[in-house]
Amino acid sequence: MGLEERSLAQTGPRPERPHARADWKQMLGIGIVASILGVVAGLLIDWFPIAASNEAKPIDTLWDVLIIASVPVFVGVCVVVLFSVIKFRMRDGEEELDGPPIHGNTRLEVIWTAIPAILLVGLCTYAFIVLEDVEKAQANTMEVRVVGEQFAWTFFYPNPDGSGEEIAATRGELYLPVNQPIKFNLQAKDVLHDFWVPAFRMKKDAVPGMTVSYRVTPNRIGRYPIVCAELCGLGHATMRATAVVVSREDFDAWLEEQANPPEPTPAAGGGGGSGAAADGKQLFTANCASCHTLSDAGANGTTGPNLDETLPGQDAAAIRTSIAEPSVEIVDGYTNIMPNDYEQRLGAEGVDALAEYLAEVTKEG
Ligand code: HEC
Ligand SMILES: [Cu+2]
Structure with missing residues (x-):
């Protein structure tokens, strides 16, 4: 096409573009079918683990409603964009053509402003109602x-003797009686963490310097993972624990045991050491197995050194220093992410027991 011809096409009467009159009914049809498929897929996908709290049900319903409301919007936008790209694309010879000029359409603009506004206000109101509902205070709440x-997570329970003292659960397990309303009071010692039990559906940040709470009522006996949902450092992925929901009787028995731990049987006569070793193994499984490999304890963590390989040849005193003050000497190829407060958390005896145990089970020969 020469230059003159081109300017002629621009000034002359606008010829119709045959493809500009695409069938909007076809577009609507495709949109509806795609939306239905999208919504069905969204509802069929198993997004969450098993529901183990009273709060889970309204939250899962809210999720489904959000899927039903938002998938058609997403699908609708995609269909209009793709349909336009395919149907209204420029064909050969149409380089100079243009559609009829349009100057606004008030009715259309009112509609496309009103529908999203109604949707948003409606969904916000509904979400707010659900939030109010799951955060409602309840009688006989137990605070943890x-x-x-x-x-790591540590859990503190009110002592049932009413003394106002707290009982700490040290084994990385959060025991909860079934059907008991719980209020979690979250705190952080160092950086931001986020306390999340996916099966309960609730989660909140734990912020250094303040106490943040949320409530849940576990309603299903079982064991559920606890994870930290806020990137908090190199060991973040290992910051796991287990929520153990048990019957009221089992819980009372467990709490009683935590309040009055059985006296450690003093190693009698010649049998010295084996008691400490057994205790050390328990401590290891509860505190260290997530990061370290140690065949005697069946541990296969890989964040820290494989202790089967690195400890032979080290005596209990050297191992003790590695546990109590891990930053004194950093093993080659590793960063210093091992917690440095085991002496406070497990007591001097706990660290002694661990060191003796590790020295014993990794002895050469
Ligand atoms: C968050 C992960 C993590 C946890 C939990 C952890 N460690 Fe470590 N540990 C490490 C890393 C990483 C190193 C290597 C860096 C260093 O030496 O500080 C290490 C080093 C060690 C060493 C020195 C190993 C050597 O080759 O000399 C010992 C011993 C040890 N840990 C024992 C323990 C014990 C016992 C516990 C539980 C009370 C424990 N660790 C908990 C990550 C961890
Ligand atoms: Cu964390």
């Missing part, structure tokens, strides 16, 4: 203090 630190 949850403390996050790099990279």
Whole structure:
């Protein structure tokens, strides 16, 4: 096409573009079918683990409603865009053509402003109602203090003797009686963490320097993973624990045991050491197995050194230093992410027991 011809096409009467009159009914049909498929897929996908709290049901319903409301919007936009790209694309010879000029359409603009506004206000109101509902205070609530630190959770329970003292659960397990309303009071010792039990559906940040709470009522006996949902450092992925929901009787028995731990049987006569070793193994499984490999304890963590390989040849005193003050000497190829407060958490005896145990089970020969 020469230059003159081109300017002629621009000034002359606008010829119709045959493809510009695409069939909007066809577009609507495709949109509806695609939306239905999208919504069905969204509802069929198993997004969440098993529901184990009273709060889970309204939250899952809210999720489904959001899927039903938002998938058609997403699909609708995609269909209009793709349909336009395919149907209204420029064909050969149409380089100079243009559609009829349009100057606004008030009715259309009112509609496309009003529909999203109604949708948004409606969904916000509904979500707010659900939030109010799941956060409602309930009678006979038991408060559990949850403390996050790099990279572990500790749980503190009110002593049932009413003394106002707290009982700490030290084994990385959060025991909860079934059907008991719980209020978690979250705290953080060092950096931001986030206390999340996916099966309960609730989660909240634990912020250093303040106490944040949320409520849940576990309603299903079982064991559920607890994860930290806020990137908190190199060991973040290992910051896991287990929520153990048990019957009221089992819980009372467990709490009683935590309040009055059985006296450690003093190693009698010649049998010295084996008691400490057994205790050390328990401590290891509860505190260290997530990061270290140790065949005697069946542990296969890989964040820290494989202790079967690195400990032979080290005596209990050297191992003790590695546990109590891990930053004194950093093993080659590793960063210093091992928690450095085991002496406070497990007591001097706990660290002694661990060191003796490790020295014993990794002895050469
Ligand atoms: C968050 C992960 C993590 C946890 C939990 C952890 N460690 Fe470590 N550990 C490491 C890393 C990483 C190193 C290597 C860096 C260093 O030496 O500080 C290490 C080093 C060690 C060493 C020195 C190893 C050597 O080759 O000299 C010992 C011993 C040890 N840990 C024992 C323990 C014990 C016992 C526990 C539980 C009370 C524990 N660790 C918990 C990550 C961890
Ligand atoms: Cu964390």
